[in-house]
Amino acid sequence: MSRTGVEAERRAGWLFSAPALLAIALFFVLPTIASLALSLTDFDIYALADIRNLRFVGLDNYAALLADPLFWTALGNTLWFVVLGVPLVIAISLAAAILVNERMVAWRPVWRVVFFAPYVATLVAAAVVWKYLLHTRYGLVNYALDTLGLQPVDWLGDPRWAIPAITLFVVWKSFGYAMLIFLAALQTVPRELDEAARIDGAGWWARLRHVTLPAIAPATGLVAILTIVAMFQLFAEPYVMTEGGPAQSTVTVLYLMFEEGFQWWNLGTGAAVAVVLFVCILAAALLPALAMRLLHVRRT
Amino acid sequence: MKAGHAMTALVALFAAITLAPLLWMISVSLMQPGDAGQFPPPLIPAEPTLANYRELFAAQGMGVFLLNSLLVSTLATLLALLFTVPAGYAFAKLRFAGRTATVQTLLALLLIPGQIGMLPLFLELKAMGLVNSYAGVLVPWLAGIIGIFLVRQFALSIPDELLEAARIDGASEWDVFRHVVLPILRPAVATLALFVFLGSWNDFMWPLIVLSDQDLYTLPVALASLGRERAQDIELMMAGSVVTTVPVLLLFLALQRQFIGGLLAGSVKG
Numbered sequence: 001m002s003r004t005g006v007e008a009e010r011r012a013g014w015l016f017s018a019p020a021l022l023a024i025a026l027f028f029v030l031p032t033i034a035s036l037a038l039s040l041t042d043f044d045i046y047a048l049a050d051i052r053n054l055r056f057v058g059l060d061n062y063a064a065l066l067a068d069p070l071f072w073t074a075l076g077n078t079l080w081f082v083v084l085g086v087p088l089v090i091a092i093s094l095a096a097a098i099l100v101n102e103r104m105v106a107w108r109p110v111w112r113v114v115f116f117a118p119y120v121a122t123l124v125a126a127a128v129v130w131k132y133l134l135h136t137r138y139g140l141v142n143y144a145l146d147t148l149g150l151q152p153v154d155w156l157g158d159p160r161w162a163i164p165a166i167t168l169f170v171v172w173k174s175f176g177y178a179m180l181i182f183l184a185a186l187q188t189v190p191r192e193l194d195e196a197a198r199i200d201g202a203g204w205w206a207r208l209r210h211v212t213l214p215a216i217a218p219a220t221g222l223v224a225i226l227t228i229v230a231m232f233q234l235f236a237e238p239y240v241m242t243e244g245g246p247a248q249s250t251v252t253v254l255y256l257m258f259e260e261g262f263q264w265w266n267l268g269t270g271a272a273v274a275v276v277l278f279v280c281i282l283a284a285a286l287l288p289a290l291a292m293r294l295l296h297v298r299r300t
Numbered sequence: 301m302k303a304g305h306a307m308t309a310l311v312a313l314f315a316a317i318t319l320a321p322l323l324w325m326i327s328v329s330l331m332q333p334g335d336a337g338q339f340p341p342p343l344i345p346a347e348p349t350l351a352n353y354r355e356l357f358a359a360q361g362m363g364v365f366l367l368n369s370l371l372v373s374t375l376a377t378l379l380a381l382l383f384t385v386p387a388g389y390a391f392a393k394l395r396f397a398g399r400t401a402t403v404q405t406l407l408a409l410l411l412i413p414g415q416i417g418m419l420p421l422f423l424e425l426k427a428m429g430l431v432n433s434y435a436g437v438l439v440p441w442l443a444g445i446i447g448i449f450l451v452r453q454f455a456l457s458i459p460d461e462l463l464e465a466a467r468i469d470g471a472s473e474w475d476v477f478r479h480v481v482l483p484i485l486r487p488a489v490a491t492l493a494l495f496v497f498l499g500s501w502n503d504f505m506w507p508l509i510v511l512s513d514q515d516l517y518t519l520p521v522a523l524a525s526l527g528r529e530r531a532q533d534i535e536l537m538m539a540g541s542v543v544t545t546v547p548v549l550l551l552f553l554a555l556q557r558q559f560i561g562g563l564l565a566g567s568v569k570g
Contacts, residue, residue, distance in 0.1 A: 008472070017402070021387070115314075117322065120552040122541075125325075125520070125542075125545035128538075132534050143341050254505075270419050274419060277413075
């Protein structure tokens, strides 16, 4: 190719990517780095009015955060969401994927769409619906419990039940997406392998255990990581369903950042919360990969 | 075949439970005000009515919010395509110094959730005078790294010979992009458009932060605000939820093949 052609391609490469790169630098990278800087200042409503009121305070915001019981409550609540939500999402989405992938089942494309529909539904609208589904007196959930002869539960009004209740909603909302990841993995299981096992006399359960499940182990790791990260980003759910209550039992880390930053205009403290959140998400995303690698090294 | 029937029945039960909240939402939205607040909760409206929808549109300004959401999502989609499609193609097919390093940097950036920079981004937009405007709501959609990778992944499969042939025929780089690449990229562009439209329609936290004038609210922000004022009016809130979520559910139903296909392609890569 000619020299001018190479030159034209080089120029086009930068011209085509420049707008996106500029936007990413300006509206994503810069704010992310600025979060770190902001967390070292006492930026508050006075600094918002007049920037000369801004002072550098070092790690004071972090020290204050560590001494704040609400921060530990938020962190504990978020971890509780993770502990409850991750196994539930994996179990339900895997079950759905196996059923939808099973050739004996009729109308499989229909079920796939049905299971995926909650993921597409608008989060705020779905949260509003579930707030009433979980209503103590008139909700369908307690009605179902009643027909089973169980006592009604004050789902969103009892600090012990609020997180399990919201987790139930989050699982319903998101298992369709995890199901798709499992489906993609299931479709990579060679059909011949399944057939060979069947000819060897392996039953449905044996084939599931020895052929299917080993093939989707990596997908399970991916779903776990994605669910953990999603659980750290819960905000609209408590905002709509409980406003962080009762007794701050559903305040999440992101909810705390929103309140500090945009409710009380303590942007310095809010930024410190954001940095802590980032560290948590990074650890959550990298730790399973690290653990898997260690496990792998030991096995080989 | 017996086992097949049993399994189909099991899946159908599973599906009925999954759909129940959405069906209940529609059913309650058609009940007379006050009818849903009983025990046992009624499943079907005794006397179906559109009164809740009338109240929403006549007294609560739902029509404005609906138009706002349509406007914001349409603009977000167009802008996202304008910014990400050429970049995705460039990162896949055009040879220029610094490309590999840029792609690797962008991959690393995928690990950072957008919420981390929300407070400084708010201050930045405030300094630019974009707070409480749709420009402020739209800004994050210009910087969609996932979209760039979706397009790049698809563009990687375009054979180099095709581009070279067009160049030898005297086509400029822009002509190659416009007349050779874009037609091939159409499925990826359509999938991206669908994702951005749904994503911006459903987005809540950022519009909640940026928009303070009620006239500018999008549907999710307006619905959350209505929920704090009219929490007792179950039927009205369900009608509001229907207006907010049924448009995107219908869009998904109409284009589900493309949507699920796009997600499957994306997750195999991940």
